[in-house]
Amino acid sequence: MDVLNMFSDLTTCTLLVGLVIVLLIAVIMSKKEQSGIPPGPFAWPIVGNAFSMGGKYKGKRHKYFDDMRKRYGSIYSFYFASQLHVVLNDADSIEEAFVKHKSEFSNRPADSFWIVREINKYGTGIVWSNDDAWKVKTGLAHQILGESNLEDMVRAETKVVLDVLSQSDGKPLASQKLFLNATVNIISRILLGSRFDDNDPDFLRIIDVVSTAFTNEGTFSMLNVFPKLRFLPCIASKLRVLFDKVGTVRNYLSGQISEHEKQHTKDKPNDLIDVYLSKKDQDDGMKLVSKGDLVRLILEVFPAASVTTTISLNWALLYMILHPEIQKKCQDEIESVVGTDRMVHWSDRSKLPYTQATLLEIQRVASVAATSVPHTPTKDVVLSGFLIPKDCIVIGNLYSCHFDEQTWDEPLVFKPERFLNDDGNPTKPPAFMPFSVGPRSCPGQTLAVLELFVFFTNILQKFSLTGSGELSTDGNYAIFLSPPPFLIHAKSRQ
Template sequence: MDITSVFSPVTLLLCCVISILGLVLIKCVLGWRWSSRSVRTLPGLPRLPLVGSLLHLRSALPLHLFFTQLSRSYGPLFSLYMGSHYTLVVNEVSLAREALLHRGREFAGRPKMVTTALMTRGGKDIAFADYSSLWRSHRRLVHSSFALFGEGSSKLQTIVLEAAENLCSDLQACRGQRVDLCPVLMRAVTNVVCRLVFSSSYRLHDPELQQVMDYNDGIVQTIARGSLLDIFPWLQIFPNKDLAKLKECISIRDKMLSKKLEEHKLTLTPGEPRDLLDALLIGQRDSAGEGDITDDHVLMTAAEAFGAGVETTSTTLLWAIAYLLHHPQVQERLHTELDEYVGRDRPPSLSDRSNLPFLDSVLCEVLRIRPVSPILIPHVAMQDTSLGGHVVPQGTRVVVNMWAIHHDPKHWDEPDSFRPDRFLDATGKKITPPSFLPFGAGPRVCVGESLARMELFLFISRLLQRFRFSTPSASSLPDLRGRYGVVLQPLRYSVTVTPRY
């Protein structure tokens, strides 16, 4: 979501008037003078006390496009203030790699924000929690739990393949009709996460599945409108419908997940995990004494699997189909590759990935041209450090504009064109350009990357093996501009699904 869209002159004036009261003004003015001396040499947007650069961030463009535009004037690294928060915006891959990889631990912190604190019980998840020894223990637990259940085994692949097969059955029943893929894809991906996390498998109209989808969508939609609250936390004192809705959805989510957790505790068999919750509980017991990993950490890990896993995977699949509608020759080439190396007698499996380099390259090009997270979750400098030769004080927020990196003409030929072959070498083998960072990098790289890549490959390969997707008659092609909220989503569109056999 464009953060500036929530601002009006009246709102900003209110922010100024209330913030000026008492010692807040003194603190902010002193902080302004200190920080101005510290970052004198770094190009940046103008700022005012208290509201920072917000008046200069008003634009009709989504924030990632506006930042990209600003980088042409201010350079690939520039500064601004989100209220009183000094923030650097990174728009170039070498700077991103310096911040995320080479100085990854120095920039591994996370900002404290109202909405994410509510969503994660004060930072007891992986994505939004601040960097600490406890966070490292928690992340190791999550990695070992994935290894214990799924990654490197057939369990997870079986779950995804069954969900893909059910999805194909739903689409088979719709052949020849106009289909809105969004709800059916969302349901299929949600079912994967439900099976993965707590072993529940749902039929089409199961009320519990609908409850999961409803609360997850409610959290995603309201968190996207919480930008102003995260900049000015004191706004919590005023009535806020979005904040009330967010709390309600979180309450429903936590009640359901807590029930699942207690059921798992009663039926747990050590050494035989049925799902991710079992694996987390086993790992929690085995790691006792290595860090205070509580039930809240386990619950927030499960919650994060829904919040991060459902929206990102389903959105990427929707973008993939949208681009195939625009490029039918790419879809035909995918059909040919699948027919040649997999055939039609069995579903594709992960072992086929090396034989399907073009399919893999199409998924990479989708992740490049329409990154699900055009702007990564902000990082925070854990100590005084530097970036691009500029001094960076401790506490500085760093925002990586992945859109600019994935559309940089210095590294991508015709970056706005959909060209999957850019991920293939001259012999047709898959390559990964150094400017391709769809899941981030370094200590805060997405913990669910391998799961996401597995789901994307298995879903799209099975769908294209079974069906041909086309634009319904009298309909226009999907709009490729997208809508930015928590993730960059395509606008809703319809397709005609034709069975290939």
């Protein structure tokens, strides 16, 4: 028996030693060609640092990134499974990469993510396109944004929101759905040429698909690195439902393009589809944009343009509820400049410096886009003495820039005055980058700023705001950083 036990112990010991050796080899091999990359936490074989983002960081990925910055510095790296990520955490490194080295950092790592590869089977939009195709599609978006009467569209939907708030008569109201309906209708006017009724089945399907952006983990979904997880019954059923919903909306948008083709004339384009149809036979670059690409572009813009503004407006109301003295200062300024007999217009903006500063401070502390959409370098680049390898995934940590103690005095304090210079005029330091920077910065930022200003000022002009529920600024991070659900009480000021 002693011999058998000794043999058993020896076998167990051998297996354990063998396992340790395999793990060490895996770690060494994973690091073999990465000398010179930025420092970062120890990465386990196969999973990397993926599990480190769970636990206390679940839904708080921005806090994980910020804690890593405090431990490893302004440029650090980590592994999500086998994917090397490099995180840039200050304005200087982000500016150096995305602006000074824009030719090397303007590509997206679309092939690195299973979900992106799946959605790109039907066509690519703006976000995950590269090179000339990206430039042509971005040009399409800029053209229609430049030709549309954006303020009229925004004011029309603002009136709808004001009517709902008036009818609520100070009773508790969840603002997320209200703002989401309004912003989806604004972007629908731009993309499709018309708005929806609230009970339109197609509208409800679009809202349903768009709403997934509030909880979707984006590129940090485990499906991106372990796609075989999709065959697990619990995941497969959810994916099937989601893909069916997206497919239904895709078919609806294809039908809209077909209808536009029947009615299209060469007069002034009315929406994005008209712009596409007007240019496709005249511009050689349009050969890079298929009908499937156009559908994907529209599907992409709906959540990108509506969810970000919806979340920004929710943050704006939350901060006004938490800071009634600042709410009152904005209201007094609006009333002194505009009065109460007409709506606030974009042209009033230059006369409302404190209100402008308040909106800038909201964008800073909210950091709705807490990190940039991933970039990937087209060749090895050295930044601040660190190697950023070709084809790795590079993220700009915008949240960290907005809370950097070296840039902002008391960054955790809500203080609009920080955005006013000595003359009382609005000013923006370089570390303020809510839309990222460089060629791949948000193409819809003009519309987003317009919407935020018009909705915010007209709501404050008409209503005093209080709130109930979870009035916390501890946001939840999915694709975007959102406040916890809360209720607003809008009491008429007139």
